[in-house]
Amino acid sequence: MNNTGLPPLTWLRAFEAAARHLSFTLAAQELNLTQSAVSQHVRSLEAFLGRELFIRRTRALQLTEAGANYLPTLREAFDLLARGTRSFTGGDPGRTLLVQCNMAFSVFWLAPRLHRLYAAHPWLTLNISTAIWDPERTFHDAPVEIRLGRTGDMSQTALPLPPSTMYPVCAPDYQDDLIDLQTARLFDCSGMMGNWEYWCTATKTPFNMANTVNLASTYVVAMQAALHRAGICMSHDTLAADLVASGHLIRPFEGTAKLPEAYFLMAPARHDETPASRAFVDWLQSEFAKMHNNP
CATH class of the missing domain: 3.40.190.10 (Periplasmic binding protein-like II)
Structure with missing residues (x-):
């Protein structure tokens, strides 16, 4: 406990992620914690606030009225903290994005289309990181990743792109x-x-x-x-x-x-989005839609 009248940040992050996913398990995957740790953080926050934030059902969560009322305030606070941090660190990281994808996708799909990305968003700076094997070791450093793999190997938050x-x-x-x-x-x-x-x-x-x-x-x-x-x-x-x-x-x-494998998009959680990540993700999905609607 602290003397600021605020609960620890870890409790707040656990609640926000669990509320967004309505799942302790998915929140745990996002935060790299165990499911029991996320659940305990939320219970500690509920004890701190003196009210329940979730109705716990078998295999599902539902926000209580108190939880639903608290969530927008918390998200606004996270957004404000993120904007303030970007401003404090100098420059504008919101205009620069690190994207990780495999070498073949970078060379044969992404690079030939970059002129369209920059024509639509001339302010954007894109840094592309490629990995041939074991991208799990490095993808946490990249806000956006495009990964080729099987559905069963992907997290439930990964967004499948149109099949190949x-x-x-x-x-x-x-x-x-x-x-x-x-x-x-x-x-x-x-x-x-x-x-x-x-x-x-x-x-x-x-x-x-x-x-x-x-x-x-x-x-x-x-x-x-x-x-x-x-x-x-x-x-x-x-x-x-x-x-x-x-x-x-x-x-x-x-x-x-x-193709048995498919491409999956790993994008930032809403409170971690930047103008650069939103612009790139929207553009990527639009390009895939055009490609598959006009084969």
């Missing part, structure tokens, strides 16, 4: 005559469920299991190999659509399959 369609691609002049999948050199990104075997099974395409697939730790390497006529790369439309549309790559076979 997978298919093989190669250079227009690879194997001047008819392309033969059984003799072609194949490339793929390691660690993906959406691989050559998956595509062949989904499209009922005969696949020679003796045909070794050349693996790279990022699609950047595998797709560059295809661009330079080394072979055929398994890819998906989020990465390959622009290159196919420009004629730098072609789709030698018609079959497609839904």
